[in-house]
Amino acid sequence: MPVLAERPLAEFPIGNITLQAHHQRLTGITVAARAWIHPDDLSRLVPGSISTLTDESGTPLAWTGEAPDPSQSVVAPGSFMIVQTWDLLRANESWVGSLSEDRIEGEVHANAVVEGTLQLGKGSRILPGVYLEGNVVIGENCKIGPNCYIRGNTSIGDKCHIGQSVEIKNSIILSRTNVGHLSYVGDSILGADANLGAGTITSNFRHDGGNHRTMVAGELVDTGRRKFGTIIGDRVHTGINTSIYPGRKLFAGTSTLPGAIVSRDVQ
Incomplete structure (x- = not known):
């Protein structure tokens, strides 16, 4: 994992x-x-x-x-x-999806839209043009926006930045990770202290609509998920315009070059 x-x-x-x-x-x-x-x-x-x-x-x-x-x-x-990494996504969907009460300790700009339950930590700011749809949990001292789209069920740790023209869907983002601009992260887990270069895109859906498979200990395993993006470890940096195939993993401390296409796990 x-x-x-x-x-x-x-x-x-x-x-x-x-x-x-x-x-x-x-x-x-x-x-x-x-x-x-x-x-x-x-x-x-x-x-x-x-x-x-x-x-x-x-x-x-x-x-x-x-x-x-x-x-x-x-x-x-x-x-x-x-048992497997993607079970963490299922647990996050279960918990965040069950939330029914807002807890807003940070600042939500008047020109942001919140449709769903929001838990926002101290010192965090939601900037103009942000659209939150569904249940979202955001930690402390985060900067969200401007002009990004976050939809449930997503959790974001402390000291993160989700920025301009970024879409996050049904994902877990650990603390001090940045997705600054022009990126899509869907049904994925991003580790701590990671940075996605501009234009990093995760694919999370097969053309045939079947379940995603991923390599585990040298064997291709059926995840049971029709929507599954990427698993990124701590301190991973992606180059601009990186494209990541569904179910691929980038292990801690790895990186990609600008324009990279990640069709296999990066270790």
């Missing part, structure tokens, strides 16, 4: 909250280390009747009491084990 090469899974942010912190918020419930629990599934735990949530294969995800109890279990349809 390129974005996990320098951080444990427990410290990866889902909606700008670490997975470990999500687990700790579930008081009285033990959660498997790699599990994501959809908020709606918690209502399936019924004291004295249902004590364990499992996935479709029967693997315990969360439970009350000292240990999972197969005799008092129920399948949690929105919950799952995080």
